Amino acid sequence: xxxxxxxxxxxxxxxxxxxxxxxxxxxxxxxxxxxxxxxxxxxxxxxxxxxxxxxxxxxxxxxxxxxxxxxxxxxxxxxxxxxxxxxxxxxxxxxxxxxxxxxxxxxxxxxxxxxxxxxxxxxxxxxxxxxxxxxxxxxxxxxxxxxxxxxxxxxxxxxxxxxxxxxxxxxxxxxxxxxxxxxxxxxxxxxxxxxxxxxxxxxxxxxxxxxxxxxxxxxxxxxxxxxxxxxxxxxxxxxxxxxxxxxxxx
Ligand code: FPP
Numbered sequence: 001x002x003x004x005x006x007x008x009x010x011x012x013x014x015x016x017x018x019x020x021x022x023x024x025x026x027x028x029x030x031x032x033x034x035x036x037x038x039x040x041x042x043x044x045x046x047x048x049x050x051x052x053x054x055x056x057x058x059x060x061x062x063x064x065x066x067x068x069x070x071x072x073x074x075x076x077x078x079x080x081x082x083x084x085x086x087x088x089x090x091x092x093x094x095x096x097x098x099x100x101x102x103x104x105x106x107x108x109x110x111x112x113x114x115x116x117x118x119x120x121x122x123x124x125x126x127x128x129x130x131x132x133x134x135x136x137x138x139x140x141x142x143x144x145x146x147x148x149x150x151x152x153x154x155x156x157x158x159x160x161x162x163x164x165x166x167x168x169x170x171x172x173x174x175x176x177x178x179x180x181x182x183x184x185x186x187x188x189x190x191x192x193x194x195x196x197x198x199x200x201x202x203x204x205x206x207x208x209x210x211x212x213x214x215x216x217x218x219x220x221x222x223x224x225x226x227x228x229x230x231x232x233x234x235x236x237x238x239x240x241x242x243x244x245x246x247x248x249x250x
Contacts, residue, residue, distance in 0.1 A: 015064075015234055015237060015238065016241075020241045021064070021066065021237065021241075022217075022240055023066070023191050023194055024066075024070070024193045025061060025066050025068070025069050025070070025194070025195050025196070025197065025236075026069075026070040026071075026193040026213070026216070027071050027196070027198075027199075028198040028199075029050055029054060029071055029199070030198060030199055030224075031199055031200030031201075031223070031224030031226070031227075032047045032224070032225055033046050034200065034224055035049060036049075038224075043088075044085060044088035047085075047088060047089055048092060051092055051096060053225055053227075054071060054073075056230070058143055059104075059107055060230045060233055061141065062107045062108075062109055063107070064234075064237070067142065067191075068193075069142070069144070070114070070146060070187075070193060070209065071145055072206070072208050074093070074115075074147045074148055074149070075150055075208075076119075076148055076149065076207070090121070093120075093147065094124060097128065097130075097131055100131050101130060101131060104135070105138075107140055108139055109138065109142075109143050110136060110142045110143065111132060111135040112145070113128045113146075114146045114154075114186035114187060115146050115148040115154075116157075117129075117147075119148040120147070151207045151208055151209055152207055152210070154185055154186055154211075155185075155211060158181060158184035162180065182212075185212070192209075192214070192215070193209060193212055194217060195216065195218075195236065196208070196209070196213060196216050196219070197221060197236045198219070199221045199223045199224060199225045199227075199228050199232070200223070200224050200225060201220060202220070215248075217240050219236045219239050219240060221236065
């Protein structure tokens with residue numbers, strides 16, 4: 001039995017032909033707990049539903065021509081949640097990562113993980129590596145799954161690695177610039193996110209891609225993640241397309 005049933009979703013209408021698409025989209029998948037609470041269900045039921053939305057929107061983003069998608073699945077701070085919720089999320093990640101080995105293949109999606117893998121069980125770490133290796137040669141959208149990810153933690157690691165490379169003579173301190181810092185982050189070699197979508201109506205960045213989002217456009221949507229539809233993704237693309245990005249200029 002497939003673990004994740006695909007939701008039936010109406011096919012969204014076409015986007016305007018002259019739409020300016022973001023190259024890299026980030027999503028803070030928020031609101032699973034509230035979705036479950038509203039229905040009198042345990043929080044883990046919200047995460048299960050959120051996982052279905054994640055699969056649907058990932059495929060859709062790839063079909064829409066997005067080149068990089070980064071989803072925030074588990075933060076360095078999420079370990080503070082009740083043990084049964086963390087356990088349920090780990091179970092969900094394991095099931096998903098097993099399925100993902102074949103899943104997303106048709107869409108040619110490259111799967112990558114950003115975050116500190118060492119926090120997970122050896123079994124989960126092995127599945128993460130297997131997913132990365134088996135999808136690395138694909139040519140489609142790059143999907144970054146942020147797990148045990150925190151942007152401050154990412155920056156601390158980058159600083160330590162930069163110091164180590166300066167000490168060993170691999171890096172000249174005088175040559176360090178903004179590009180160097182980007183190159184020491186998990187997202188090295190990838191463009192910064194153009195658009196970050198946060199469903200569930202919260203106006204917070206929650207330790208997500210702080211360095212990378214210096215000039216990112218934010219779209220906050222008033223929907224809980226499990227209720228998020230393809231139309232909502234398109235709506236975010238439309239809003240993004242109308243923004244005037246000035247990067248500090250006029
Ligand atoms: C935030 O909602 C969501 C999470 C901490 C977990 C996100 C995980 C998934 C969507 C699972 C799917 C991911 C993969 C890779 C299979 P919240 O619980 O903070 O919601 P609340 O603010 O309403 O409490």
